[in-house]
Ligand code: SF4
Ligand code: SF4
């Protein structure tokens with residue numbers, strides 16, 4: 183059953199650089215003395231701590247609860263004592279700090295009591311979502327969107343296709359590749375549960391053709407489960423950025439997700455392979471998400487590979503464990519060379535979205551000042567989202583943000599293809615990131631000033647009302663006063679006449 | 689000759705009709721000018737413009753009574769936007785009103801607060817909570833940083849702090865201003 187594949191416009195053929203990190207099996211990173219866990223490692227609201235400094239916690243114990251609808255819980259990755267709940271540097275391009283819980287590990291690695299589910303089919307889809315949420319599972323492909331939300335298509339949608347994204351198209355990154363090679367069964371456990379929760383009619387596993395070992399491992403695991411209905415593996419050509427959600431959907435189904443639409447509008451839900459594995463662990467083993475596979479690679483990493491790492495482990499320790507040649511505080515890239523960002527600081531923890539740490543990119547072009555745009559149009563031909571990066575660039579640069587919106591700035595997936603091909607070496611993506619955060623900031627300011635206007639007007643109205651009421655009261659008091667005065671006078675008069683009468687009668 | 693006259697008359701008629709139609713169809717449907725001005729003002733409600741809030745200032749501008757450069761919280765960008773809207777030349781901020789500052793937030797030192805409620809009465813957007821004789825707090829999300837609560841406090845326990853960006857509100861720098869460290873890409 184071979185179906186012809188679709189394709190997306192633009193994109194690039196890039197050198198993979200994945201061999202370096204796929205020579206050895208997945209290794210476990212040693213337990214760190216301190217684990218620092220940001221309360222927000224996902225898209226949405228930060229989790230709220232439910233422990234206090236000094237508390238003893240067990241491995242897998244919940245230490246922060248989800249706050250609101252778009253949020254997930256957080257767990258202790260190992261047993262130990264909570265030693266701080268305070269701001270700490272986080273791996274974010276801003277270099278800012280954010281609230282974190284720090285655990286001093288006791289080295290025992292004692293588990294909390296776990297509650298594996300014997301038969302997931304005895305659970306309702308709602309119960310499955312709840313477990314996934316309580317287990318703190320987020321999309322492990324990079325963005326970190328809470329996974330339970332994507333297991334809930336809502337009443338208005340039926341899910342035609344559950345798409346498992348194993349493309350892993352960005353150079354250097356190989357954590358999904360190694361996971362598929364070594365833990366194919368675990369992944370398929372999760373996929374079965376996801377299919378059941380979504381009532382998906384078919385399941386498609388998409389893997390790029392540069393991962394033959396992962397493909398055969400997954401095929402083998404699939405073959406051992408003949409009861410799996412309508413589940414197939416699709417090998418897609420290696421092309422960057424095939425792993426982009428909308429791009430992969432285009433390749434696999436030939437359908438295009440509209441600019442303002444979501445995959446679910448086409449009846450498609452997609453999840454990352456690592457996420458499926460985490461769902462399997464949560465249901466079958468009662469384990470929350472407390473670790474992930476991180477690729478540590480690059481020119482300066484002689485022992486490159488993939489490392490199963492507890493969240494909160496300092497990235498510097500992970501780099502040291504991989505015997506990275508580096509000076510203290512030397513910069514590294516979090517993520518891949520195309521979409522990642524440069525970080526420095528030895529105090530930054532591994533988080534749920536840390537898929538790759540890259541120290542030393544091969545064949546780096548020497549730094550060069552950007553030249554003027556020559557309007558060659560190469561950027562537009564490379565753009566997988568069919569945007570016009572050149573126009574976006576002009577308008578972002580001129581801070582003409584309304585115009586950038588008209589050119590669909592928010593459809594840009596920041597893949598970096600335009601940057602890569604630009605002969606003038608213009609940092610296009612930096613301009614787009616700048617414009618996006620400026621627009622979001624304007625929105626926030628506008629909302630805030632609208633709120634202030636409302637509150638000012640409400641207060642104004644209240645003050646006027648109070649003033650009126652005060653005047654009214656004063657008027658009434660005056661009237662009452664006048665009335666009582668009149669009455670008193672009358673009484674006095676009456677008394678006087680009475681007095682006079684009395685005198686007369688005496 | 690006659691044909692030319694007829695043709696020209698017809699043309700004039702048609703064009704006239706078209707114009708009339710266009711003026712109806714494409715009529716500028718805007719809010720009254722005061723609303724539009726008020727929309728541009730930052731709504732800090734601080735009174736530095738010498739009016740009792742942004743709306744009164746907007747009304748005065750619309751009436752042509754005052755200059756457009758009297759709002760320090762809005763600063764240069766607000767003056768520019770007002771100039772664009774009213775089609776006048778922008779001018780530098782009137783120093784008499786104040787200077788442009790980073791956005792601030794009022795914080796009450798709850799240890800020192802005596803609960804006199806004077807700041808509540810001063811706050812133009814009701815962003816301070818508290819009952820008489822109990823400590824007061826500022827609702828951070830609703831404070832506009834107007835500083836009007838500082839003056840009335842008898843124990844000087846309100847401080848203005850600069851709003852620190854958090855990772856969710858942080859903005860990428862403008863690449864045309866920063867010397868980018870290039871060479872990170874493959
Ligand atoms: S690739 Fe670079 S030089 Fe060419 S049009 Fe795009 S921005 Fe301009
Ligand atoms: S970074 Fe954005 S504009 Fe550039 S190629 Fe990718 S999607 Fe297109």
Ligand code: SF4
Pocket residue numbers: 729730731732733734735736737738739740741742743745758759760761762
């Ligand atoms: S100075 Fe203050 S009150 Fe006046 S318009 Fe500006 S923000 Fe509003």
Ligand code: SF4
Pocket residue numbers: 796800801802803804805806807808818823824840841842843844845846
């Ligand atoms: S004015 Fe000062 S002392 Fe009085 S309630 Fe406000 S903060 Fe407290």
